[in-house]
Amino acid sequence: MNINNVAITGNLVAAPELRYTLKDTPVVSGTLGNNETCVDEAGNKQQVTTFVDFHIWNKRGEAFAKLVTKGQHLYLEGQLRQETWKDKEDGKTRSKHVIRVSEWQFTQFRKAEDQESATADAEAKAGAKSKRSRKGSAATPPPLPTEAEPAPAHSDEGPL
Numbered sequence: 001m002n003i004n005n006v007a008i009t010g011n012l013v014a015a016p017e018l019r020y021t022l023k024d025t026p027v028v029s030g031t032l033g034n035n036e037t038c039v040d041e042a043g044n045k046q047q048v049t050t051f052v053d054f055h056i057w058n059k060r061g062e063a064f065a066k067l068v069t070k071g072q073h074l075y076l077e078g079q080l081r082q083e084t085w086k087d088k089e090d091g092k093t094r095s096k097h098v099i100r101v102s103e104w105q106f107t108q109f110r111k112a113e114d115q116e117s118a119t120a121d122a123e124a125k126a127g128a129k130s131k132r133s134r135k136g137s138a139a140t141p142p143p144l145p146t147e148a149e150p151a152p153a154h155s156d157e158g159p160l
Contacts, residue, residue, distance in 0.1 A: 008099070056104065078099045
């Protein structure tokens with residue numbers, strides 16, 4: 001069995017490029033920058049960025065080109081492919097790996113000020129919800145067992 005599945009998140013490095021093949025099939029090309037923080041031998045935090053090229057075909061690609069902009073944080077999933085070509089200058093065969101994207105989505109990444117207002121809104125809604133549930137709710141959870149009351153033994157436990 002062979003598995004070829006890649007999932008990655010990161011920021012779109014530049015605006016995606018939408019092209020059409022000779023048979024009028026849409027294909028979008030782009031590059032995602034994946035940032036990773038690690039600690040070097042001296043104990044200093046270092047940021048390492050890996051740039052990954054990708055292609056999205058057909059209607060999914062056209063939608064991607066219309067909806068995303070440079071800098072957006074995205075999730076991409078697809079298969080790893082190797083592209084090869086002859087270099088026009090020296091005639092040597094060149095290659096690179098790309099992701100042929102089958103699924104993509106926006107992540108929950110937001111700007112700091114947007115995140116603060118969203119958090120405040122969520123807290124306000126949660127506070128209002130908990131007040132409503134306390135008013136009309138007669139159900140309360142059972143008390144936790146104390147040391148004087150050991151927890152009931154489970155009959156489905158087998159030998160250790």
